[in-house]
Amino acid sequence: MTLSIGTEKDKKSQSNLDELDSRSGENQQPKDPKELPPDWSRAQRINHATAAYLEELAGLDPTALPAKLTSNSELLARTTRACIREWHGENGKERPTYVPGGAPAALTAWQVAMLAARWHRIRRIAHAGLGDTTLDELSYYQQTGAKRGLYVTDESALRALILNFDQDIPDPKMKEIIGKLYDIAPRVEKTSDRDAIPCRSRVFDFRTKTQREYDPDIDVFTSKLAVDCPLTKPDEPMRLLSDGSKWKFSNWLVDLFEPLPDAEDVANTVWEIISASVRPGVRWNKAAFFFSTLGESGKGTLLEMIQHLFGEGSGAYCSIPLDQWGGPGNDFKLEPLLTAIAVLVDENNVGEHLPFLGNFKSAVTHDRIPINRKGRKVITIR
Structure with a gap:
């Protein structure tokens, strides 16, 4: 039976439904309100229309879903129809009787949330x-x-x-x-796999030395490195300096610690620190500090190199000096920890007593830390 809707709002809804029928071939939503239990409430009918619409979209690839504004119109039209309790009149002049509360003029908050x-x-x-x-x-x-x-x-x-x-x-x-x-x-929960390293476009497995695509059912990361790990082990880059000599990072790293007799061992420790900084799932229970009484010792260069692994402004690392981990005036300084994989600090004040290091120690040992956020509730991370 062809339905004739009386009000202008209802005519618009019917037009939307007719358009949907012609586009998809068949509208799965019941066209006769008698197909729904007459004692159903407005809320039950809205829930039914929403569930039926979403069920039709189950299994569709995100790229195959309708446009969002289209889905809004389609679901609103179905909801309007579902809220009709009965029709009265004859000879093509049927008019709907809606359930108490009527059909919503727009999707409810719950319906938009479901979409x-x-x-x-x-x-x-x-x-x-x-x-x-x-x-x-x-x-x-x-x-x-x-x-x-x-x-x-x-x-x-x-x-x-x-x-x-x-x-x-x-x-x-x-x-x-x-x-x-x-x-x-x-x-x-955030991914706690000790071997999973989130890189720019893939996840690197530290144990198997293999890479895979991100999987939303497995990988729960809020930040990642700004670089990709090469698919195969590359040769170490080499630069020719202005005097014609060759420069490699590994050689420069050893040179930083000469003439120490264990310069190579110290350089290997720095490599371990770099590796540890990009593995958020491992509970190292350690903090590393680059220390020297002399300037131009390479500390800043090393730190900047590690920062570039994460990317400036990516949220994958943050800089929280020791005197900002607690105490007066530092209520919101720990909020960057929500996404940070590593804490990389250029400078810490010297010659000061630091009485508020409880949160810092908790971060080092992966224990719980309360995060106070501006205008929002306090949450706890680890």
């Missing part, structure tokens, strides 16, 4: 472990771009993704959507 969760792999990262559910942070998986392979915890970026479904979402509703996502998102 966002389908289009984007949204997870709650349990920084302090799965025991305490109140300390999680909402994140989404980034499939393209510079952060491909990472779970991004930037709430403003998540809000921008949600606005793609409906550009007119007011702030109160956006806050409600974020809350709904927090309720429905599965919980995950």
Whole structure:
């Protein structure tokens, strides 16, 4: 039977449904409200329409999903139809009777959250472990771009993704959507595999010396190195200096510690420090300090080289001097630890007594650290 909707709003919804039918060939949502139990509430009908729509999209590759604004219109049209309890009238003048509360003029916060969760792999990262559910942070998986392979915890970026479904979402509703996502998102822990090293485009396995693509079901990283590990072991780069002599990093590293009799052993220790800095899953229980009473000793050059492995501004490393790990005036200084793989500091003050090193010691031993964030609740990481 062809249905004739009476109000302008309902005509628009029917038009959307007809368009969907012609596009997909068959609309799986029941066309006759009698197909739904008459005693179903408005909420039950909304849930039914949403579940049925998402079920049709199950198994689709993200690139095959409809445009977000299209999915918003499609689901809203189905929801409008599902909220019709019965039709009355005849001779082509049928009019709908809606359930109490009527059909929503826009998707509910829960429906938008369900769409966002389908289009984007949204997870709650349990920084302090799965025991305490109140300390999680909402994140989404980034499939393209510079952060491909990472779970991004930037709430403003998540809000921008949600606005793609409906550009007119007011702030109160956006806050409600974020809350709904927090309720429905599965919980995950950060990757703790001691051999997994997140590189720019692949994950390097330290034990097998092999590489693989990022897998969102296995790899939960919030930052990564700015460089790739070569597929095969390369020759060490060599430069010709202005005087014609050859320069290699490994030779320069040994030269830094001459004339010490164990210069090569000390250089090997530096190599171990560099390796340790890029392996976030290992509990080293150690902190390394480059120390010299002389200037131009190579400390800054070594540190800058390690920083370039992570990339400037990537969030993969942070710089927190010893006197900023606690105490007055340092309430928010530890927030970069949420994404940092390593803490790389250029300079620490000298000649000072440091009474607030509890958080620093906890970081070294991978114990729990409370992170105070501006305008947001305190969470705990390890």
